[in-house]
Amino acid sequence: MATGDLSQTTVDLLAIAAHRDDVEQTCGGTLLVQQSLGWRTGILDLTQGESGTRGTAEDRAREAAEAARILRVSHREALDLPDGNVENTRENRLKIAAVLRRLRPRVVILPYWQGRHPDHYTTATLGYEGCFAACLAKLDLAPEYGAPHRPYKILYASLYADVRPTFVVDIAAHMETRLGSLLAYRSQYGNQQTGSGLFVPEDDIRERTFSTARHYGLLAGVRYAEPFVQREVSLVSDLMMLPVQSI
Ligand SMILES: [Zn+2]
Numbered sequence: 001m002a003t004g005d006l007s008q009t010t011v012d013l014l015a016i017a018a019h020r021d022d023v024e025q026t027c028g029g030t031l032l033v034q035q036s037l038g039w040r041t042g043i044l045d046l047t048q049g050e051s052g053t054r055g056t057a058e059d060r061a062r063e064a065a066e067a068a069r070i071l072r073v074s075h076r077e078a079l080d081l082p083d084g085n086v087e088n089t090r091e092n093r094l095k096i097a098a099v100l101r102r103l104r105p106r107v108v109i110l111p112y113w114q115g116r117h118p119d120h121y122t123t124a125t126l127g128y129e130g131c132f133a134a135c136l137a138k139l140d141l142a143p144e145y146g147a148p149h150r151p152y153k154i155l156y157a158s159l160y161a162d163v164r165p166t167f168v169v170d171i172a173a174h175m176e177t178r179l180g181s182l183l184a185y186r187s188q189y190g191n192q193q194t195g196s197g198l199f200v201p202e203d204d205i206r207e208r209t210f211s212t213a214r215h216y217g218l219l220a221g222v223r224y225a226e227p228f229v230q231r232e233v234s235l236v237s238d239l240m241m242l243p244v245q246s247i
Contacts, residue, residue, distance in 0.1 A: 010162045011042035011075055014105035015157070016096070018086050018119035019047045020064040020078065021185045026157040027109050028071055028152060029178040029213070030226050031172025032133055035072045036174075042075035043068060046092075046123060051083035055187025067184040075103065086119040088126040094141060096130025101146035108151045112158040112229060120160060128154060156229040159212065165227030166234070168216045172223040178208050220244045 002133035013034050015023045016187040016242045023031070023043050049060035061078070079095050086092075100108075108131055133139055133151035158165050171178060182205060183189060189202050213224035221244055236242065 009074065010102075012039040012075075012105060013107040013109070014042045014044055014100070014103055014151075015109040016044045016046070016123065016130075017111060018046050018117070018123040019083070020047075020049050020060045021067070021182065021188060022111065022120070023109075023157075024067055024071070024178070024181045024185070026159040027226055027228075028067075028181050029174045030109070030157075030169045030228075031071050031073060032174035032177055033137040033169055034045070040107065041071070042072040042103055042105065043073055043077075043080040044073075044096070044103075045076070046081045046086055046096075046126075047083040047085055047119070048078050048080065052188070055136060056104060059187040060185070063185045063187060067181040070181040070184055084119065086126065087225050088122055088129065092126055093130045093133045094139070096127060097134040097139060097147040100134035100151065101141070101149050104146070104149045105151055107153045107155065109157050109228075112156045112161040112163060114163070115160050117160075120210055124156060154232075155176045156231075158227045158229045159216075163229060165216065165219070166230045168220045168222075168225035168227050169223040170217070170220070170225050171213060172217070172225075175210065175213060175224050180203070182209060212243060 017023045035041050048057040050057040110127040111120045111123050115121045135148050216227045217223050217225040
């Protein structure tokens with residue numbers, strides 16, 4: 001079921017995305033922030049990139065492993081859902097639940113539930129329902145996948161979506177590393193002829209990455225940031241400690 005396992009231990013935070021390089025584009029800086037705070041981070045890609053215009057699934061596996069090393073994640077693996085046809089089926093929910101029971105993350109990051117690419121917005125619902133399935137005691141999943149597990153917090157990385165974030169994460173200290181993880185996907189971003197009308201040339205990746213992060217940083221008075229949406233209301237214990245200046 002899974003390929004590219006880097007370890008079999010648990011993680012504190014798991015980012016789930018449809019495609020290899022989605023996490024690098026939407027929340028790679030946040031994974032670096034959390035890792036630098038001492039948490040174990042991981043990535044679950046649902047597809048292996050076999051339908052991409054550029055590069056093979058093998059190319060993308062190699063690139064994903066290199067990006068994982070740059071992002072300093074403890075674990076990365078890919079499921080075998082068809083690239084370009086991610087569907088919210090019982091079988092796919094079980095596949096995700098099995099990974100969640102094994103890795104046991106407290107926080108799960110999913111893509112935002114609206115967007116241009118069906119794989120992205122389908123992954124939001126599929127991932128949420130996979131989390132829900134993972135905590136069901138009577139789920140039809142063999143005991144070797146581990147005991148039921150309920151992630152405490154589910155967040156949605158909203159950088160692909162035109163939506164106002166609930167909060168942003170300051171990633172200023174990690175911008176160069178985050179960019180490096182994206183550029184690890186040489187088959188997607190290297191300057192080349194195949195699909196040159198569809199893909200952003202490498203020269204533009206840096207400007208695009210920094211200007212998007214700058215936009216979200218400005219919303220919160222920091223230099224560079226990544227945006228997230230959470231469905232729950234935020235709880236505050238001390239008004240004096242609230243960040244982000246009003247006027
Ligand atoms: Zn994608």
